[in-house]
Amino acid sequence: NIMYVLLFFITLFLQKEVASQTKFTKLVWADEFNYKGLPDSSKWNYDIGGNGWGNNELQYYTANDTLNAIVEEGVLKITVRHQVKENRQYTSARLQTKKKASFKYGKIEVRAKLPAGRGAWPAIWMLGDNIGKEGWPRCGEIDIMEHVGYEKDSIFGTIHSEAYNHMKGTQKGKGIFIATPYDQFHTYSIEWTPDKIDFMVDGVIYNHFINEHQTTKEWPFDQPFFLILNLAVGGNWGGKKGVDESVFPATLEVDYVRVFQTR
Numbered sequence: 001n002i003m004y005v006l007l008f009f010i011t012l013f014l015q016k017e018v019a020s021q022t023k024f025t026k027l028v029w030a031d032e033f034n035y036k037g038l039p040d041s042s043k044w045n046y047d048i049g050g051n052g053w054g055n056n057e058l059q060y061y062t063a064n065d066t067l068n069a070i071v072e073e074g075v076l077k078i079t080v081r082h083q084v085k086e087n088r089q090y091t092s093a094r095l096q097t098k099k100k101a102s103f104k105y106g107k108i109e110v111r112a113k114l115p116a117g118r119g120a121w122p123a124i125w126m127l128g129d130n131i132g133k134e135g136w137p138r139c140g141e142i143d144i145m146e147h148v149g150y151e152k153d154s155i156f157g158t159i160h161s162e163a164y165n166h167m168k169g170t171q172k173g174k175g176i177f178i179a180t181p182y183d184q185f186h187t188y189s190i191e192w193t194p195d196k197i198d199f200m201v202d203g204v205i206y207n208h209f210i211n212e213h214q215t216t217k218e219w220p221f222d223q224p225f226f227l228i229l230n231l232a233v234g235g236n237w238g239g240k241k242g243v244d245e246s247v248f249p250a251t252l253e254v255d256y257v258r259v260f261q262t263r
Contacts, residue, residue: 022191022193022262023262024106024107024191024260024261024262025260025262025263026260026261026262026263027258027259027260028103028106028259028260028261029101029103029258029259030256030257030258030259031043031044031076031256031257032074032256033071033074033075033076033254033255033256034074035071036071036072037066037070037071038064038066038069038070038071039069039071039076039095040071042100043097043100043101044095044096044097044100045095045096045097045098045099045100046061046062046063046064046069046093046094046095046096047061047094047095047096047228047230048061048062048063049061050085050086050087050088052235053094053232053235054136055232055235055236055237055238056234056235056236056239057121057232057233057234057235057238057239058088058089058090058119058232058233058234058235058239058243059080059088059090059091059092059231059232059233059234060085060086060087060088060090060091060092061091061092061093061094061230062085062091062092062093063093065091065093067079067081067083067091068080068081068091068092068093069093069095074255075253075254075255076095076229076253076254077251077252077253077254078092078093078095078122078229078230078231078251078252078254079092079093079231079249079250079251079252080092080115080120080231080233080248080249080250080251081248081249082245082248082249090233090248092230092231092232092233093230093231094228094229094230094231094232095228095229095230096226096227096228096229097226097227097228098127098129098226099226100226101226101227101259102129102224102225102226103126103224103225103226103227103259103261104222104223104224104225105192105193105194105261105262106191106192106259106260106261106262107189107190107191107192107259107260107261108126108144108189108190108192108227108257108258108259109187109188109189109256109257109258109259109260110124110144110145110187110188110189110229110254110256110257110258111185111186111187111188111254111255111256112124112145112185112186112188112252112253112254112255113181113182113183113184113185113186113252113253113255114147114155114181114182114252115149115182115231115247115250115251115252116149116152116182116247116250117149117244117246117247117248117250118149118150118241118242118243118244118247119149119150119233119234119238119239119242119243119244119245119247120147120148120149120231120232120233120238120247120248120250121146121147121148121149121231121232121233121234121235121237121238121239122145122146122147122230122231122232122252123143123145123146123147123228123229123230123231123232124143124144124145124146124188124227124228124229124254125141125142125143125144125145125146125227125228126141126142126143126144126225126226126227126228127139127140127141127225127226127228128140128141128220128223128224128225129223129224129225129226130223136160137160137161137162137165137167138161138162138216138217138220139220140159140160140161140220140221140223140225141158141159141160141161141165142159142190142192142197142221142225143156143157143158143159143160143173144157144188144189144190144199145157145188145201146158147181148237148238148240149238149244149247150240150241151175153177153178153179153181154175154176154177154178155175155176155178155181155188155201156173156174156175156176157173157174157175157176157188157190157199157206157207158171158172158173158174158207159171159172159173159197159209159221161216161217161218161219161220161221162216162217162218162220163217163218164218172207172209173207174199174206174207175206176201176204176206176207178201185253185255186201186202187200187201187202187203188200188201189201189203192221194211194222195210195211196208196209196210196211197209197221227257227259229252229254229257231250231251231252233248
């Protein structure tokens with residue numbers, strides 16, 4: 001009996017130790033969007049163009065255009081519009097923090113309200129800083145939240161790496177039903193340590209990806225990653241069931257982006 005009691009307390013202690021190692025309490029970076037106009041250029045860059053972005057997407061991403069990306073009423077609004085730009089019928093925005101802010105491990109938390117409609121493909125995600133050198137998928141990708149309009153009321157959290165990616169059909173992803181993604185703000189987040197990445201919505205874990213401690217082909221997540229916020233139209237996944245043109249303009253609203261790390 002004493003042995004069982006000892007084991008019980010040792011287990012409790014170990015659990016406490018594990019938990020204490022992953023308390024992300026230090027805010028290291030944030031955009032609360034408590035200003036007006038274009039997104040803060042000290043924090044965000046624009047990806048620009050209409051080349052399909054590797055997924056045969058239909059939008060052209062603009063830069064410094066308040067029709068597609070504007071901060072007002074304490075919220076960042078990324079809007080897809082019916083607007084011909086070069087060879088595309090839609091315009092939108094894709095913001096990223098490359099060379100301005102990158103993070104290795106931590107809790108990344110984004111509170112957002114999603115656009116409704118078949119063909120809309122909003123995403124909150126991350127890519128490895130070494131993408132220029134290694135390319136995709138070797139650089140790694142962490143999809144904190146993706147939603148495709150034809151899969152109403154579901155959001156997805158996924159990782160991609162050289163071993164696990166959607167080109168091979170081996171990506172490690174899961175979805176979760178979520179009520180009111182279009183009417184209310186929800187908090188989409190990951191908790192990322194050297195041993196795992198947990199995907200959460202409103203604090204509930206729905207996808208748990210473990211570091212198998214093999215090679216960087218499986219786990220390229222021991223390096224800095226930068227953040228991306230975008231709203232795509234159509235594409236291989238978003239447009240799988242076609243595009244309902246009547247849903248545009250459509251807007252992804254972001255209340256805040258916060259990054260916490262351990263002290």
